[in-house]
Each structure stands twice: as C-alpha cells, then as structure tokens.
Amino acid sequence: MKKDLISMLDIKDDIHELLDLAVKLKKEKKQGMIGEPLKNKSLGMIFEKPSTRTRISFEVGMTQLGGHALYLSPRDLQMGRGETIADTAKVLSRFVDAIMYRAFSNKVMRELAENATVPVINGLDDKEHPCQILADLLTIKEHKGDFKGLKLAYVGDGNNVCNSLMLGSAMVGMDFAVGCPSGYEPDAELTKEAERFAAENGAVIEILHDAKEAVKGADVIYTDVWVSMGEEKEKEEKERLFLPYQVNQSLVEAAKHDCIVMHCLPAHRGYEITDEVVDGPHSVVFDEAENRLHAQKAVMLTLMHD
Ligand code: CP
Ligand code: NVA
Secondary structure: OOOOOOHHHHOOOOHHHHHHHHHHHHHHHHOOOOOOOOOOOEEEEEEOOOOOHHHHHHOOOOOOOOOEEEEEEOOOHHHHHHHHHHHHHHHHHHHHHEEEEEEEOHHHHHHHHOOOOOOOOOOOOOOOHHHHHHHHHHHHHHHHHOOOOEEEEOOOOHHHHHHHHHHHHHHOOOOEEEOOOOOOOOOOHHHHEEEEEEEEOOOOOOEEOOOHHOOOOOOEEEEEEOEEEEEEOOOOHHHHHOOOHOHHHHHOOOOOOOEEEOOOOOOOOOEEEEEEEEHOOOOOOOHHHHHHHHHHHHHHHHHHOO
C-alpha cells in the first residue's frame, strides 16, 4: 500500500529511521558518493504558493537520487480552470511516482492524497509542514546530539510550522514550550496528540503567553513569520500584537547560554527576528535550510524506492 507524508503523525513510527537515513545521505553527498536509487522515477510538484527552499530542495534532491522533478503551477494546470483535485490526483498518478503538494488547505491536501494512487508528500499546508520539521530535527541532532533532556521554545504564531514542530518534538522526547499571544496557540487537537506522545517519551508540552518564560532553560529557540502565506489581510493587527514575541538579543540571553536559534525561513527581519540574532553566533538557520535537501531525500527514498 502507498504511504503518504501529510502529517507528522504519518511518520510517528519511522522518525528516527528517517533521520538516520538523512544523516547517511548527507554524509555520502559530502563524500561525493553518487547512486541512482530513483532512476527513471518522477516527482510531480504542485505549488499553490511561492517557495524557495521547498521547490529547490525537492528538485535538486530528485536529481541527486537519479530521478526527475516537475514543477506544476495551478496557473498552468487545468486545475486552475476548474478540473477537480480528485481528477488531477488520478491523472498525475498515471504519470508520476509521487506527488509533492504545497496547498492552501489541509482538507484539499487530504482529498488529493485520497484520490492519488502514488505517495503524496505535504510541502506545507495551513495545518502542517512536516518536511520542514524533519530538517529541523536533523539540524538539532547535528548541533546538540541526543534529543532527550533538551527543551525547544517556539516563540510566535501557533501556525503550521509550530503544529508540526510540537508533534516532532514530542515524538523524539524533547520538551516543547510555546510562547504566543492568546488566541494564537497551536491547533488544539494536535496539542492533545503531542501531549500523548510527550507523556510516552518523558517530555512536556507547555503553552505559555510570555516569550521570556517560554525560553527559560531552552536549548533551542525557534520562530517563524507572524503572517503566513494566505493571511496577508491580518498583517497590520498581527504585527502589533506579536511585537512582544520578537526573537531579539535580550530574548536569546534569557535562554541557555549555548542555545541555538532556528527559523524555517523566509525571515521577516526586524519583525519576528532581528538581524543581530539571525546573523549572530547562535543562529543555525542556513544549516537548517540545507538540511531540507538531506531530510527530503530520505523521505523520497523511503516512499518512492521499489
Ligand atoms: N521553509 C520553507 O518552506 O521555505 P519556502 O517557502 O521557501 O519553501
Ligand atoms: N508559516 C509560514 C511558513 C513558510 C515556510 C507560512 O505558512 O507562510
């Protein structure tokens, strides 16, 4: 049966295996070892929203594995003229070996996956961003070693990235604290799931409304944009409300002295994170961006290899 990666919940039993494979693939790439495990395979990539990292890392990743990736914009597909998502899924499944989809809606993402007969990979929707979080966990593993005993503090909007990061942290047994304005907490249902995983793995989930309190004792500070793609009309209100949640030098000093600072990028410098922090000694944001490639190669190899 085909396996999808729509939510972090889809990889709850495979997360360590995927991370180990990503470490191996990264090492092999750095050593110049080249194989073609996905020779003659194609990945169809539908992007309803812009992308730098996701598009490039999937496309380059497929090339490095010996396969081919197609960039598909709804503007050019018949989808843009009303062909249903179900028909699009069925047709694409006759041509390609997996579909990567960046969607506005998790509901439509699931409809595509239900109608596709090939694996579907979530390249971000309004609820989750699992590929990002695999790369983030790989980055934390590289910089900090074991996850157990670590605390990650996510400061900002309880959005798609926050939801997946909360699940991922709980699954690997890392304490997770959110510091967000009231009304911008992560998804309630996913919080319950994360609490269940955290309890199983000896970790805790805290939802707080004070940034300094959230980062207390943190090994990792993480933030993301305050205004996600598709939420542009909330910009003015959010920028005012989220100001106390900016990751700046004073907030970094409130965490552990050897903490790392992460951001999935793109960063809105001067808003959720300052130049001083994003370019400073604690920042690992570009390692994190590179790791999209290695983590997704592990995903594609696992889902697409015969
Ligand atoms: N972090 C991330 O998904 O970046 P892009 O929007 O550039 O793909
Ligand atoms: N939360 C952001 C992540 C961008 C990679 C968004 O959805 O726009």
